[in-house]
Amino acid sequence: MEHLTAETFDQNARAALADTQLRGALKNLAVTFGERRQAAIATVENWEDLRERARSIKDETLAHLDKYLTDFADNAEKAGAQIHWARDGREACAIVLELLKERDATKIVKSKSMATEEIHLNAALEKTGIDPVETDLGEWIIQLAGETPSHIVVPAIHKTKGQIADLFVEKVGIEKSDDVDVLTKTARRILRTRFAEAEVGISGVNFGVAETGTILILENEGNIRLTTSLPKTHIALMGIEKVVPRFTDLDVFLKLLPRSGTGQRLTTYQSLITGTKRNATDEGPAEVHIILMDNGRSRMLAHPTTRQSLACIRCGACLNACPVYQQIGGHAYGSVYPGPIGAVITPQLVGIGKTKQLPFASSLCGACREVCPVKIDIPELLLHLRAEIAEGVTETSTHKFSEKLAFGFYSFAWSRPEFYKLGTKISRLLQKFVAKDGKIGKTSGFLAKLAPPLGAWTAWRDAPTVAPKSFREIWKSDLENK
Amino acid sequence: MNNSEAKSAIFASIRQNLAASLPFDAAHHAHHAPKDSTFTTPVLPELSTENLIENFRKNLESVGGNFSIVYDESEAAEILLMMIGEKKARKIAVSDSPLVEKIVGFLKMDAEFIENASADRLFECDLGITGAQWAIAETGTLVLESESERHRLASLVPPVHVCILEAGQIRQTLGEILELVQQSLSRTITFITGASRTSDIELTLAIGVHGPGELIVILIDKTEEAEN
Amino acid sequence: MKISLFITCLVDQLCPQVGKATVEVLRRAGCEVVFDERQTCCGQPAFNTGYRTEARKFAKRFIEIFEESDADFIVSPSGSCTAMVKHFDELFAEDENWRSRAARIAAKTYEFSAFLVNVLKIEDTNASFSGKLTWHDACHGLRDLNVRDEPRKLLKNVRNAEFVELKNADVCCGFGGTFAVKYPEISVAILDNKIAEIEKSGADAVVACDASCLMQIGGRLSRLGSKAKPMHIAEILAAQE
Numbered sequence: 001m002e003h004l005t006a007e008t009f010d011q012n013a014r015a016a017l018a019d020t021q022l023r024g025a026l027k028n029l030a031v032t033f034g035e036r037r038q039a040a041i042a043t044v045e046n047w048e049d050l051r052e053r054a055r056s057i058k059d060e061t062l063a064h065l066d067k068y069l070t071d072f073a074d075n076a077e078k079a080g081a082q083i084h085w086a087r088d089g090r091e092a093c094a095i096v097l098e099l100l101k102e103r104d105a106t107k108i109v110k111s112k113s114m115a116t117e118e119i120h121l122n123a124a125l126e127k128t129g130i131d132p133v134e135t136d137l138g139e140w141i142i143q144l145a146g147e148t149p150s151h152i153v154v155p156a157i158h159k160t161k162g163q164i165a166d167l168f169v170e171k172v173g174i175e176k177s178d179d180v181d182v183l184t185k186t187a188r189r190i191l192r193t194r195f196a197e198a199e200v201g202i203s204g205v206n207f208g209v210a211e212t213g214t215i216l217i218l219e220n221e222g223n224i225r226l227t228t229s230l231p232k233t234h235i236a237l238m239g240i241e242k243v244v245p246r247f248t249d250l251d252v253f254l255k256l257l258p259r260s261g262t263g264q265r266l267t268t269y270q271s272l273i274t275g276t277k278r279n280a281t282d283e284g285p286a287e288v289h290i291i292l293m294d295n296g297r298s299r300m301l302a303h304p305t306t307r308q309s310l311a312c313i314r315c316g317a318c319l320n321a322c323p324v325y326q327q328i329g330g331h332a333y334g335s336v337y338p339g340p341i342g343a344v345i346t347p348q349l350v351g352i353g354k355t356k357q358l359p360f361a362s363s364l365c366g367a368c369r370e371v372c373p374v375k376i377d378i379p380e381l382l383l384h385l386r387a388e389i390a391e392g393v394t395e396t397s398t399h400k401f402s403e404k405l406a407f408g409f410y411s412f413a414w415s416r417p418e419f420y421k422l423g424t425k426i427s428r429l430l431q432k433f434v435a436k437d438g439k440i441g442k443t444s445g446f447l448a449k450l451a452p453p454l455g456a457w458t459a460w461r462d463a464p465t466v467a468p469k470s471f472r473e474i475w476k477s478d479l480e481n482k
Numbered sequence: 483m484n485n486s487e488a489k490s491a492i493f494a495s496i497r498q499n500l501a502a503s504l505p506f507d508a509a510h511h512a513h514h515a516p517k518d519s520t521f522t523t524p525v526l527p528e529l530s531t532e533n534l535i536e537n538f539r540k541n542l543e544s545v546g547g548n549f550s551i552v553y554d555e556s557e558a559a560e561i562l563l564m565m566i567g568e569k570k571a572r573k574i575a576v577s578d579s580p581l582v583e584k585i586v587g588f589l590k591m592d593a594e595f596i597e598n599a600s601a602d603r604l605f606e607c608d609l610g611i612t613g614a615q616w617a618i619a620e621t622g623t624l625v626l627e628s629e630s631e632r633h634r635l636a637s638l639v640p641p642v643h644v645c646i647l648e649a650g651q652i653r654q655t656l657g658e659i660l661e662l663v664q665q666s667l668s669r670t671i672t673f674i675t676g677a678s679r680t681s682d683i684e685l686t687l688a689i690g691v692h693g694p695g696e697l698i699v700i701l702i703d704k705t706e707e708a709e710n
Numbered sequence: 711m712k713i714s715l716f717i718t719c720l721v722d723q724l725c726p727q728v729g730k731a732t733v734e735v736l737r738r739a740g741c742e743v744v745f746d747e748r749q750t751c752c753g754q755p756a757f758n759t760g761y762r763t764e765a766r767k768f769a770k771r772f773i774e775i776f777e778e779s780d781a782d783f784i785v786s787p788s789g790s791c792t793a794m795v796k797h798f799d800e801l802f803a804e805d806e807n808w809r810s811r812a813a814r815i816a817a818k819t820y821e822f823s824a825f826l827v828n829v830l831k832i833e834d835t836n837a838s839f840s841g842k843l844t845w846h847d848a849c850h851g852l853r854d855l856n857v858r859d860e861p862r863k864l865l866k867n868v869r870n871a872e873f874v875e876l877k878n879a880d881v882c883c884g885f886g887g888t889f890a891v892k893y894p895e896i897s898v899a900i901l902d903n904k905i906a907e908i909e910k911s912g913a914d915a916v917v918a919c920d921a922s923c924l925m926q927i928g929g930r931l932s933r934l935g936s937k938a939k940p941m942h943i944a945e946i947l948a949a950q951e
């Protein structure tokens with residue numbers, strides 16, 4: 001299957017809007033997750049305090065990231081884990097491959113991890129003939145379909161159960177059923193055989209505790225526990241921003257993350273893993289490898305606005321709350337990270353050149369900021385990136401020159417009352433040709449070409465006309481001296 | 483692969499970028515400074531054991547867990563016997579906890595009890611019996627510390643997980659538990675809240691996807707009968 | 711109490727009746743109202759599209775003009791333009807002087823309905839309107855300025871009117887400035903959810919405190935031939951039947 005790219009966001013979005021299956025699948029997302037989240041939040045008294053607290057923990061960590069990373073790595077090593085460092089995705093993939101090769105391992109199980117998606121680890125492994133098995137139900141569905149996740153918490157949200165049923169018929173040869181329980185049991189049955197034979201388990205990390213070297217991974221299904229318990233070797237890929245200073249800081253994040261993401265007070269399982277087992281006869285893997293990956297993250301530290309991006313705990317709440325995401329789903333963003341948080345981190349991770357549309361794919365309504373458990377001001381970040389694009393800090397050449405001219409003209413004319421008033425008069429003259437009954441209906445042909453924004457507006461909406469008498473004129477004649 | 487090179491490059495980048503941010507930090511702080519001083523952990527009233535148990539039961543049941551309360555080990559064995567019969571369990575994975583061993587010792591039946599099962603054998607088990615080190619009342623959560631008991635897989639692989647708990651192990655909050663377990667940190671600590679679940683297909687809840695589809699807690703409260 | 715009006719360019723040019731209504735309500739409440747004709751635009755379109763150099767020009771001009779006034783407050787019939795004024799200081803991250811001037815202006819700038827309720831302590835303007843009213847929370851008023859209860863209090867006290875709460879009143883209408891023309895299909899898909907709720911509410915007028923949202927909602931209502939009319943809260947509060 002062709003993967004969409006961020007470069008064609010506008011086309012992707014249009015296609016998504018026309019896809020009735022997709023929009024059907026997305027229909028319940030906002031309501032279901034919205035209501036569950038509301039109910040879960042109501043079970044803590046000090047929600048706003050918790051958000052503040054979480055943010056200040058993240059701010060503190062990021063301001064001293066070098067110190068906390070050092071502590072984390074030292075303490076994890078002391079407990080028996082092996083630490084690896086990767087500057088970018090390519091290095092991280094190479095480390096994984098090397099570890100597999102050294103162990104002669106080909107049977108790999110994976111649990112859901114956005115970081116591994118980010119670096120396209122599966123593709124890198126497949127190139128060498130290794131087929132890692134995704135074990136999270138949603139990820140497995142996506143893997144069978146040869147697609148990418150469209151949501152950071154529920155990766156297969158874009159698929160209806162009918163589509164999933166067909167997929168299972170085709171790929172695993174079961175009889176068609178759209179009973180969710182039957183589909184789930186099928187996944188359990190098939191994936192168990194993979195777990196039984198797996199030599200290496202690969203996971204992500206939700207939090208890494210500097211003070212103890214512990215990694216915490218949250219889940220509902222149990223596949224992460226299996227992935228990190230059964231195989232002899234556990235490899236965890238961890239972005240360098242996942243560190244928190246103290247073990248007890250986890251209290252705050254464990255209260256925020258499940259409530260924000262899935263509307264649970266706690267996800268079903270949390271695994272807190274500190275190094276490797278002490279005795280050979282203990283349960284669990286003999287080796288734990290933690291790969292600490294930068295991949296563009298340290299760059300985000302360079303400004304307080306962009307630094308916020310690193311506070312993200314990947315709960316997905318901003319996606320669920322976003323009116324744009326609700327309409328078009330995740331694939332249109334053409335990026336591993338979709339939705340509001342995707343629109344701000346993708347350009348920072350992969351460069352703004354091919355992702356210029358993403359920061360503009362928002363009405364700046366602020367619903368994301370309102371739900372974000374770590375109070376990331378996503379609209380502020382969007383504006384920051386828009387400024388980088390418009391002011392050419394990153395790359396001006398391909399950005400619409402006509403728009404730049406228009407804004408240059410606007411700022412010249414509209415900051416001068418005489419030009420501003422002249423503009424009003426010209427509009428009044430021009431609109432005589434298009435307005436009817438005090439409004440402008442559908443404009444097409446020549447005029448829409450002449451003024452594309454007017455065409456884009458009036459294709460669906462009537463436009464108002466400039467009033468015969470502006471407020472400033474009314475003020476002068478009727479109001480000023482009353 | 484030169485790991486130390488990557489490491490120093492990452493640290494250099496972190497320091498460089500943090501330094502570049504300094505001139506902007508103050509202005510941003512004015513708008514966004516977290517109001518940290520307002521944060522207080524709500525002080526909860528000390529709960530009696532009875533209230534803790536009730537709280538735990540309520541929250542466990544709200545996530546689909548099954549709860550029974552018994553007076554002692556032999557009564558626990560009776561309940562267990564019934565359950566094993568009901569589930570027609572033939573192969574049962576057990577942890578090495580003395581409490582579990584004692585209770586299983588009471589059971590006179592021809593099911594096979596397997597301690598320290600290999601992965602292959604575990605996959606054949608119909609039921610797993612373990613203890614837990616702590617429980618959290620406010621969320622209905624079981625807390626398993628790997629250093630105390632070999633229960634990581636018995637609590638995970640079989641389709642039914644029975645956990646034997648003692649009343650004194652329950653605490654009210656997650657925060658208390660984190661402080662407790664940190665004192666001698668086990669290599670693996672597992673929190674379990676309800677049965678394995680997923681909402682990955684059309685956000686419809688399905689139970690028992692990879693872990694147990696059933697979670698049963700048998701709580702031994704030796705003060706029970708005395709009060710009755 | 712002296713008020714300097716920040717009328718906004720949309721109101722000035724497209725719906726001057728809103729400006730007139732704003733003046734009427736404020737005068738009826740006993741305020742002295744002045745209007746500085748040198749004002750034009752707050753620069754929000756430039757700011758929101760990333761043109762900060764341009765936005766900075768507008769901001770400086772705005773600050774200079776309003777600094778000259780001896781008015782106690784600056785009041786605007788727009789949540790999003792008020793919010794823009796509150797963002798001015800972010801444009802001067804490296805300039806202490808302008809930053810504090812921006813902050814001083816921002817501190818005395820109020821959105822119209824919040825000003826009535828929170829400063830003037832007026833919840834009943836003696837208005838009268840026959841029909842069913844509903845309220846749309848424009849995003850910037852709601853989330854940047856935290857204006858939620860104020861307009862509702864005011865609308866509930868309007869004589870002869872029935873106030874109905876709009877389902878998902880706080881969800882965006884899809885306007886978003888240039889977003890509405892950059893991605894018109896997405897914008898309208900979002901808008902159509904809003905329209906559906908307005909129709910379900912059976913309201914005669916959907917009220918908001920932002921000419922931009924009203925232009926978006928009204929443009930679609932008019933295209934679809936709906937009976938519901940977009941109305942600015944100042945128009946309702948000024949109405950006396």
Ligand code: SF4
Pocket residue numbers: 260311312313314315316317318319341368371372373374375376
């Ligand atoms: S930005 Fe905030 S709301 Fe969005 S995924 Fe990250 S933590 Fe969650």
